[in-house]
Amino acid sequence: MARLTRAQQQERTRAAVLAAARAEFAERGYADAKVDRIAERAELTRGAVYSNFPSKRALYLAVLIDSIEHPGAAAAAPSSSSLAAALSAFARVWLERLPLTGDTPAGGKLQLRSLAGVFDDEPGRTALAQITRLEALLLALALESRVPRHPRRVRLAELVLTLLNGAGHLADAAPGFGDPFDVTQACRHLTGLDLADTWDPPHLPYVAPAQAVRDAWQPPAELPDQISGHQAGFDADGVIAVLGAGRLEAAEEAVRAAHPGDRVTVAVVTGDPAELGRLVRLRIGDLTGCLRRVFAPDALPSLRLVLDDHATIASAIGIPDIDDATEAAVRVQAGKIVARATGRGAAHAAATAGPLS
Known part of the structure; x- marks a missing residue:
């Protein structure tokens, strides 16, 4: 049997840690998961875990990233020409992550990609706020391709993300509450609101x-x-x-x-x-x-x-x-x-x- 190269061994160790961490987080949740148990599940030392991931939080994020970079088979939604249809399709895809009533609390959080209790420090909260603004911009730019006569749809995107993230938080705290189909319909109807979305940050004239x-x-x-x-x-x-x-x-x-x-x-x-x-x-x-x-x-x-x-x-x-x-x-x-x-x-x-x- 050919010997593994150093890079191959590192990749194998990293994969073993991720698999063990996924099982630990799915069983116990982020707060109660222990790095020592993850190392035991992976049949590795605690040092081997920390040599790949410097903290439990970094490891949890890596598990979530792996789940979106290597997802299971998912049907593509049809490309929609109207703004309302596009928002409806986006909401439907986003809501697929919601846990079901029978899911365990820890498993449901992992499926939801919940960050509740993960970033409670000020740098993390600041970064989350800024990332959400960037998310709204990206969604808005896609929506604006459907309505070129109206050049800015950021406030609409912010409202949609508020509704979807609110549904996610409720599903995290009270699984089974609310109907995803109703949320999807609500997102569709948000396109009818006049949000007076203008682009005039007060500091730009002074830059x-x-x-x-x-x-x-x-x-x-x-x-x-x-x-x-x-x-x-x-x-x-x-x-x-x-x-x-x-x-x-x-x-x-x-x-x-x-x-x-x-x-x-x-x-x-x-x-x-x-x-x-x-x-x-x-x-x-x-x-x-x-x-x-x-x-x-x-x-x-x-x-x-x-x-x-x-x-x-x-x-x-x-x-x-x-x-x-x-x-x-x-x-x-x-x-x-x-x-x-x-x-x-x-x-x-x-x-x-x-x-x-």
Whole structure:
């Protein structure tokens, strides 16, 4: 029998830990799960578990991520042409996660991908709020492809996500309460509300213009685009915004300010890739998985979203230090960086910067 390489052995160990952790969390729930029992289930040492996952929270998130990256067979919803039909289909797909009355509490939480009691600290709560804003933007961009005469549907997306997440919290606390078909119908009818959705953040008129430069641009290696699932290269003209987990709402500022035809890329960075980085990967992967089942590829958001866990993009554009409050952006044209901005409003400033003449 051929000996396993070091990489193969590491992958086998990681898979064993994930399988054991999934069983432990499904049986006991997040709060009562113990790393020692997970190690025992996997027939590994406690140190072997921690060498792959630095905390129980990181391990729980990895289990949830694995469930969305390797799902069971799921039927694709038909692509819907109207706004109401698209929202109805999205809600139906999203609600498939709800636990049933007979499910165990711990198993139901795992199926629901519940984060109740997992992120009770301030950094986690801040990141969750920002991730939810980004989720609303991504859903809104898909919905806007159905109603091009109305350029912004973010408030509608926020309302839909509020309703769906509320249904999820109720299913977590009181399984069996509420009817998913009623929730789906309610989401469909939300399209009839006049939400007066305008785009006028009060701080944007005061954002300093981007600095005009002529710096060499050396594109980093490709990274997976979390929206399309394809590899994202960085050699095309457009705007690249590097946003910390606490500044994800600035993604919309880049999208709305971009010139027609611009490629807008958001690179998410964090000072805590093991936990907050995994949280972003989980929530965005969950949402985009639903979007891909409802919307045709040409209706998905044109925004590209990559997770810059190792700060390779941040380093490439000249940002040496990153944290969850990072906001920096550049405009790339003809193989050069032609505009730079840092600080609050940087994504807007780089997107509005004029091209080189």
